[in-house]
Amino acid sequence: MALTISELARSGGVGVETVRFYQRKGLLRDPRPGGAGGGHRHYGEEDVRRLGFIRSAKAAGFILDEIAELLGLDASDDRARARQMxxxxxxxxxxxxxxxxxxxxxxxxxxxxxxxxxxxxxxxxxxxxxxxxxxxxxxxxx
Known part of the structure; x- marks a missing residue:
C-alpha cells in the first residue's frame, strides 16, 4: 500500500495540514528522502495505524507530549508507565x-x-x- 498524504489524511479523518503538523511534532514520520524539500510522500499501513492511535489518544484527552510518550512506550513495552498515564x-x-x-x-x-x-x-x-x-x-x- 502506498498512500499519498491526502489519502492518509482522509483515512484518518484529518486534514493534510494536521498530518504535516504531526510530522513536525515527530508523531508521524516524514517519508520524503531527507524529510524535507521536494519529493512525494508515500505512506503505508503503519502510518495509518499510527495516525489512528494519535486520533484515539487525543479523543481520550491526552495532549501531544503525552501521545509522543505513549508512542515511545509502545516501542519499549513499558506497560507500567502506560498504565500510570x-x-x-x-x-x-x-x-x-x-x-x-x-x-x-x-x-x-x-x-x-x-x-x-x-x-x-x-x-x-x-x-x-x-x-x-x-x-x-x-x-x-x-
Whole structure:
C-alpha cells in the first residue's frame, strides 16, 4: 500500500495540514528522502495505524507530549508507565465529569427557577453576574 498524504489524511479523518503538523511534532514520520524539500510522500499501513492511535489518544484527552510518550512506550513495552498515564488521565476525566455534573445540576435549577415566571431579574443571568462578581472579588484579594 502506498498512500499519498491526502489519502492518509482522509483515512484518518484529518486534514493534510494536521498530518504535516504531526510530522513536525515527530508523531508521524516524514517519508520524503531527507524529510524535507521536494519529493512525494508515500505512506503505508503503519502510518495509518499510527495516525489512528494519535486520533484515539487525543479523543481520550491526552495532549501531544503525552501521545509522543505513549508512542515511545509502545516501542519499549513499558506497560507500567502506560498504565500510570492512563490512570492519571482517568482521574483527570473523573474530576472534569464531576465538575460538569455540578454545572448541569446548577443550570437545571436555574432553568426551573426561570420557568417559574416570577417578576424580576432572570435567575440565570443574575447567577452568572454573581459568579463574575465573586471571581473579581477573589482576584482582587489574591
Amino acid at each position: 492512563a490512570e492519571a488521565r482517568l482521574e483527570h476525566l473523573d474530576r472534569e465529569i464531576a465538575q460538569l455534573e455540578r454545572a448541569r445540576g446548577a443550570l437545571r435549577r436555574l432553568a426551573a427557577e426561570c420557568a417559574g415566571g416570577r417578576a424580576g431579574p432572570c435567575p440565570i443571568i443574575a447567577a452568572f453576574e454573581e459568579d463574575r462578581a465573586c471571581a473579581r472579588t477573589a482576584s482582587s484579594r489574591g
